[in-house]
Amino acid sequence: MNFEHCIRCTICVENCPVLRVNQEFPGPKQAGPDAQRFRSEREKAKDEWVLLCSQCKRCEIACPCGVEPAQIILKAQQRYGLEHQRSLAHLLFANNYYLSALGSLLAPVANRITKTKAGKNILSSMRIATHIPFPKFRFHKLSWEKKTPNRRSRKVAFFYGCFINFYRPDIGRKIVQLLKSFKVDVVLPPQWCCGLPALGNGNLELARSFALKNTASLSNYIDAGYDIIYSCTSCGLCLLHDYQGIMDIPTAKKITENTYNLHEYILRLVDDNYIKPQFREVRRKLAYHIPCHLRALGIGYPAAKLMSLIPGLTYEILDDTCCGLSGSYGFKKTNESTSISIGNYAVARIRKTGMEEIVADCGSCRMQLGGLSGLVTLDPAEVISEALGITLAKKRKRFPPKALSSGKTLPEGQGAIG
Numbered sequence: 015m016n017f018e019h020c021i022r023c024t025i026c027v028e029n030c031p032v033l034r035v036n037q038e039f040p041g042p043k044q045a046g047p048d049a050q051r052f053r054s055e056r057e058k059a060k061d062e063w064v065l066l067c068s069q070c071k072r073c074e075i076a077c078p079c080g081v082e083p084a085q086i087i088l089k090a091q092q093r094y095g096l097e098h099q100r101s102l103a104h105l106l107f108a109n110n111y112y113l114s115a116l117g118s119l120l121a122p123v124a125n126r127i128t129k130t131k132a133g134k135n136i137l138s139s140m141r142i143a144t145h146i147p148f149p150k151f152r153f154h155k156l157s158w159e160k161k162t163p164n165r166r167s168r169k170v171a172f173f174y175g176c177f178i179n180f181y182r183p184d185i186g187r188k189i190v191q192l193l194k195s196f197k198v199d200v201v202l203p204p205q206w207c208c209g210l211p212a213l214g215n216g217n218l219e220l221a222r223s224f225a226l227k228n229t230a231s232l233s234n235y236i237d238a239g240y241d242i243i244y245s246c247t248s249c250g251l252c253l254l255h256d257y258q259g260i261m262d263i264p265t266a267k268k269i270t271e272n273t274y275n276l277h278e279y280i281l282r283l284v285d286d287n288y289i290k291p292q293f294r295e296v297r298r299k300l301a302y303h304i305p306c307h308l309r310a311l312g313i314g315y316p317a318a319k320l321m322s323l324i325p326g327l328t329y330e331i332l333d334d335t336c337c338g339l340s341g342s343y344g345f346k347k348t349n350e351s352t353s354i355s356i357g358n359y360a361v362a363r364i365r366k367t368g369m370e371e372i373v374a375d376c377g378s379c380r381m382q383l384g385g386l387s388g389l390v391t392l393d394p395a396e397v398i399s400e401a402l403g404i405t406l407a408k409k410r411k412r413f414p415p416k417a418l419s420s421g422k423t424l425p426e427g428q429g430a431i432g
Contacts, residue, residue: 017047020081026073031336032066035355039066042073045090046083053090059097064090066352068340069214071251071310088213088260095216103141107342108215111207111224114151114180121151143350146339146385149181149377156186159202168288169199170279171235171242173228175249176207177377187406188399189245189276195402196280196289201240204231208252209261211342222261229257229265232273242273245395247308247375248341250275254311277316277394293401295326300397301369303360303383304333305376306340317375317394324401330367335360337374339382354386361387373397 026042027033033041040049045064053059064087073083095104106113117124127133128148137144156179170193178186193200205228209221232242244250253273257266274282283289304315321327338356343349361383364372371390374380384391399405 017050017081017086019079020047020083021079022048023078025076025078026081026083029072029076031070031072031338031356031359032068032352035359036066036352039063042067042083042087046073046086047081049090050086059090059094061090062094062098064094066349067091068336068338068343068349068352070306070336070340072306072336075306075309085259092213092216092218092260100216101141101346101348103342103346103348104215106140106142107345108212108217108220110211110342111176114176117151118153118155118180121153124151138347141347143345143347143353145350145354146381149177149381151180152183154183155179156183157202157205159187159190164199166197166199168197168283169201169240171201171203171232171240173205173208173232173242173244173249173253173273174202175244175246176211177246182377182393184406185245185393185395188404189395191404191406192280192395192399192402195404196283196291198283201235203235208246208249210248210252210256213252213256213260214341214343218260221256222263225257225261225263225266228253229263229269232269233265236268236272241279242269243276243279244273245276245375245393246377247275247305247311248378251307251310275311275313275316277320277398278313280398281316281319291320291323291402293324293398294403296324296397296401297326298328298397299368299370300327300329300373300392301364301367301371302329302331302394303335303337303364303372303374303379304331305374305379306336308375309333317373317398320398321373321394324397327397327401328369329373330369332360332363332367335363337376337379337382339378341378344378344382353382357382357386364389 022043024043030042032039040063045067049061067087069084069088071084134144156174174186190200206224209224212221244253254270257263258270302318318331321329336356337360338344338353344353364387371392372383373392373394375394380391
């Protein structure tokens with residue numbers, strides 16, 4: 015929607031978590047449609063405050079006229095990054111995929127360094143925030159999983175994303191087992207970072223290079239009859255919206271038409287009478303923090319519908335707060351105080367519920383809210399797996415398998431997880 019459709023109602027301003035705690039940010043209306051009226055390609059960008067926007071998308075969710083302030087600001091952020099020198103933190107987080115791969119390879123050493131005072135001082139010198147524990151790298155990545163062929167009527171290609179692959183592959187393995195219990199074939203397609211960290215740190219070119227590789231790979235699986243599923247809501251939003259939007263990927267529409275949220279997909283299986291889950295009793299009291307990007311996807315809260323079927327489970331939905339981390343946003347020293355203030359507000363709301371644990375679809379949300387509150391945080395897939403009695407066997411050491419070529423159409427059943 016064109017910025018000129020903004021009626022200046024300020025509803026977006028009322029819903030901005032950054033403006034609530036940081037008055038240096040003028041807000042989504044002023045930084046978006048208002049400022050766009052005066053931006054000129056002939057003049058160097060001067061509005062550094064656009065970098066204070068966390069791209070949570072809450073302004074776009076709230077807008078009654080369909081204006082997209084966050085997209086306007088995102089384009090302004092890209093332009094500012096091209097015309098000004100970016101900080102070391104921006105450069106590092108734009109290349110988060112490669113840094114995470116290196117950290118995973120050197121996991122024992124990398125994890126020890128990030129825990130030490132000296133390690134934290136090094137991170138601080140690079141303008142990286144240390145207010146919450148840095149996520150632990152895992153040597154045994156999800157992408158290393160052994161693959162064996164199966165033939166079932168339902169089959170999916172799992173876009174698991176960087177967080178699961180490098181930091182929480184155990185969640186990814188539970189998701190695979192969860193789908194297998196529903197007689198769904200699962201493949202782990204060749205994939206790269208969704209591109210959101212690069213996009214959010216001003217490197218549109220790198221983001222597009224990731225997107226082009228991913229669409230080429232995923233298209234092969236779609237042609238072979240696979241649906242694409244994701245569990246990370248930020249990855250999903252990037253695949254479904256940014257690929258068609260600011261990245262302008264030619265084959266993005268094909269991906270959009272065949273991609274589903276994990277829990278949305280499971281509900282489809284239930285609606286189609288393909289499965290009838292038999293949930294066990296789970297005695298947990300959960301505060302369900304709804305990630306901003308899940309709301310932006312516009313698919314409702316499918317995990318909540320599944321959790322409502324689990325006997326003994328108590329949960330309360332909290333969808334009016336942002337965690338404040340927003341991926342790499344809160345890990346930059348310049349945004350640390352803003353991130354903490356937003357996160358503490360969310361934690362205060364969680365504590366008022368009296369719930370004992372936190373559940374959230376987004377890894378960043380779990381890191382932030384768990385780090386600030388000290389409470390246990392869970393992925394919805396972990397709760398659903400528990401209700402189905404799904405556990406993981408102890409993993410043996412494995413070397414990475416040979417990568418599948420993304421340039422050929424996948425034969426029927428090839429690459430399925432056994």
